[in-house]
Amino acid sequence: MKKYRRNLTVIDAIQWNGQTYGEAKSLFAKAGLPGRSMMNEDRSLIIPALEGPLRVEKGDYIIKEPTGQFTSCKPAFFLEAYEKVKE
Numbered sequence: 001m002k003k004y005r006r007n008l009t010v011i012d013a014i015q016w017n018g019q020t021y022g023e024a025k026s027l028f029a030k031a032g033l034p035g036r037s038m039m040n041e042d043r044s045l046i047i048p049a050l051e052g053p054l055r056v057e058k059g060d061y062i063i064k065e066p067t068g069q070f071t072s073c074k075p076a077f078f079l080e081a082y083e084k085v086k087e
Helices: 020-031 075-081
Strands: 002-004 009-015 045-047 055-056 059-063 068-075
Touching: 009 020, 020 045, 020 059, 055 068, 059 075, 068 075
Parallel strands: none
Antiparallel strands: 002 009, 009 059, 045 055, 059 068
């Protein structure tokens, strides 16, 4: 899992490509939500979010907010708003 920064906030995020299910499961398990995601036949992913289940399309980023909530972000906005943190 890679880390990214927006302003001074560091978040955990992964890019969903239809094959990163293991990384997604690890992200949710780290937040205490094991087994709360589901992959569809079209390789989209349903994740737990504050407003209810959220569909993540291939290419979207799954973000764990500092509040512990999950959301998704389209790649163009993500790459404009966040920079990768050197580990």
